[in-house]
Amino acid sequence: MGAEMRETVLCSIPTRGRYDTTLHLAIASVITQTRKVDKLIIFDDNDEPRDLRQNQVYQYLFQMMDAKGINWEFVFAEKKGQHFSHQRANMMGYDWVWRIDDDTIAEPDVLEKLLAVTGPKVGAVGGAILTPPLFNHTNASGKIEDINTSANLQWNYITHTQSIDHLHCSFIYRAGIQDYDLSLSRVAHREETLFTYGLKKRGYEILITPCVTWHLKNKEGGIREGQREMFEHDERIFLLRDKTIVVLDNGLGDHIVFKHVLKDIKDPVVFSCYPDIVPGGSIGEAQTLIGDLTPYNIYMKMDAWNWKGSLEDAFRKLYIGETI
Numbered sequence: 001m002g003a004e005m006r007e008t009v010l011c012s013i014p015t016r017g018r019y020d021t022t023l024h025l026a027i028a029s030v031i032t033q034t035r036k037v038d039k040l041i042i043f044d045d046n047d048e049p050r051d052l053r054q055n056q057v058y059q060y061l062f063q064m065m066d067a068k069g070i071n072w073e074f075v076f077a078e079k080k081g082q083h084f085s086h087q088r089a090n091m092m093g094y095d096w097v098w099r100i101d102d103d104t105i106a107e108p109d110v111l112e113k114l115l116a117v118t119g120p121k122v123g124a125v126g127g128a129i130l131t132p133p134l135f136n137h138t139n140a141s142g143k144i145e146d147i148n149t150s151a152n153l154q155w156n157y158i159t160h161t162q163s164i165d166h167l168h169c170s171f172i173y174r175a176g177i178q179d180y181d182l183s184l185s186r187v188a189h190r191e192e193t194l195f196t197y198g199l200k201k202r203g204y205e206i207l208i209t210p211c212v213t214w215h216l217k218n219k220e221g222g223i224r225e226g227q228r229e230m231f232e233h234d235e236r237i238f239l240l241r242d243k244t245i246v247v248l249d250n251g252l253g254d255h256i257v258f259k260h261v262l263k264d265i266k267d268p269v270v271f272s273c274y275p276d277i278v279p280g281g282s283i284g285e286a287q288t289l290i291g292d293l294t295p296y297n298i299y300m301k302m303d304a305w306n307w308k309g310s311l312e313d314a315f316r317k318l319y320i321g322e323t324i
Contacts, residue, residue, distance in 0.1 A: 007096060007118075009111065009172070011037040012089035014082035015102040016045040019052065022103040022216055027061050029105045031068065035112040037098065040070060043085035045077035081186040086195075090175050091304070098172045099192075104129075105214040106170070113211040114172045117161050123178070123204025124196050126171030127211035129154045142166070142208065144197055144241070153208060161209040167196040170213045178202060178321065181237065182295035183245075189234035197241060202321050236289060240269060244319055247286050247296035248272040254298070254311065261315045268319075 011030050015023050023042075030040055052058040052074070065072045078084045089097050096118070098111055114125045129152075137151030142164025154168050169192065178198040184191055200206050237245075246268050248255055255277040262268065262278065270280030286293060294300065301307075302314050 007115075008038045008094045009035075009096045009098055009115070010089055010092055010094035010175070011040045011098045011100060011111075012043065012086060013040070013100045013102055014043040014045055014077060014085035016082070018102045019046070019050060019055075024057050024061060025105050025216075026100055026102050027058075029107075030100065031061065031064050031070065032108050033106070033111045034109050035115060036068065036070060037111065038071065038094065040065065040072040041089060041092075042072075042074050043077040043082075043088070044074055045079055045082065045085060047079065049076060080182075081184065081188040081191075083180045083182060083184055083188040083191040086191070087180040087182060090173075090178075090180065092175070094175050096172050097175045098170075100170050100213075101215065103216045104170050105216070107212045107214075110211045110213055111172070113209060117207055117209045118172070118174075121203075121205050122174070123199035123202070123206060124167055124171050124173035125207045125209055126154055126167040126169075127209060127213055128156065128158045129169045129213050129215045130157070131155070131215045131217050144193075147193065157212070158208050158210045161207055163205050164208055165197055165200055165206060166193045167206060167208070168192060169215055171196070173199065174204065177204070179295075183237060183290040183292060184234045185230035185291070187230045187234065189231045190238040191234075194238060194241060233291065243267045243269045245286075245290070245296075246270045246272075246280070246319060247283070247290070247293050248274075248278055248280075249283050249286070249293050249296065250298065252277065257311050258315050260312055261319065264316070265319050 013026055030037060053062065086099060100106065110127055114127060117125055137155045139150050140153045140156055141150035142153045144165040152168050153164060178195060180191060181194050196206050244265050244267055246265065248258060248271065252274055255272060255274045258278060270278060271283055271286035272278040272280045273283060298314055298318060301318055307314055
């Protein structure tokens with residue numbers, strides 16, 4: 001038998017407001033990994049992007065990546081929030097994506113240890129996410145129902161590999177299986193929780209394993225620039241996490257096709273244009289709850305997927321997804 005194929009890993013770092021504080025630390029921690037990434041992409045979500053090739057510190061980092069043979073790229077982001085950048089990385093054709101916040105420092109063995117516990121039924125793996133000064137979080141839990149009453153297991157040192165419901169901050173995940181929820185606001189509150197819990201609902205294991213990434217929680221930039229209304233909007237969506245939101249902002253024929261799919265969707269919350277065909281709330285109500293309905297546009301999804309199958313199967317992929 002031939003040698004087993006090496007799975008590819010893309011490292012994704014969305015950044016906003018942290019050119020001069022922590023971004024360079026995050027990049028340096030990727031460079032020094034014992035398991036080299038196949039590519040590093042920095043998604044620049046700043047309102048006024050800067051050419052960091054003119055910055056001496058970043059020049060050193062770029063030269064180090066070139067010397068180590070690490071493929072790297074800066075790309076302009078949509079300025080809609082980090083979840084849009086994560087979704088772009090998700091669909092770039094790599095086996096795994098390692099998502100790193102721009103205010104984190106991964107210890108050198110993190111990627112190696114995360115990959116060591118992957119397997120065909122594993123959807124995502126995370127390690128300890130520690131914020132100095134350290135605090136011993138008691139009553140910690142990895143269950144989704146405890147998220148508002150208990151600390152996250154990742155906030156302490158992890159002693160053994162175990163299965164949980166969702167992950168926080170930084171982790172690796174199996175790419176191209178679960179979409180990020182693009183209906184969230186620019187701050188993307190709960191985006192990683194919704195994403196990894198979505199993988200679990202598709203039948204994949206979500207694991208934590210011993211390794212450490214330091215989360216500096218920089219006071220400027222990123223999610224800290226959001227307004228209260230953004231967090232409240234995202235929390236309303238999070239509360240529907242065990243439901244499947246369906247938005248049919250399309251034609252009569254599309255509704256008729258979708259009827260064949262509806263019976264197979266678990267706990268749907270439906271908004272439609274033709275409630276006599278597919279009963280549900282109005283599109284106006286969907287806009288009030290979600291805001292931007294673009295992520296539910298089936299034809300945009302089919303274009304992004306380079307879809308060759310039927311409309312019915314496209315609806316199945318969007319609302320039910322591929323299972324293992």
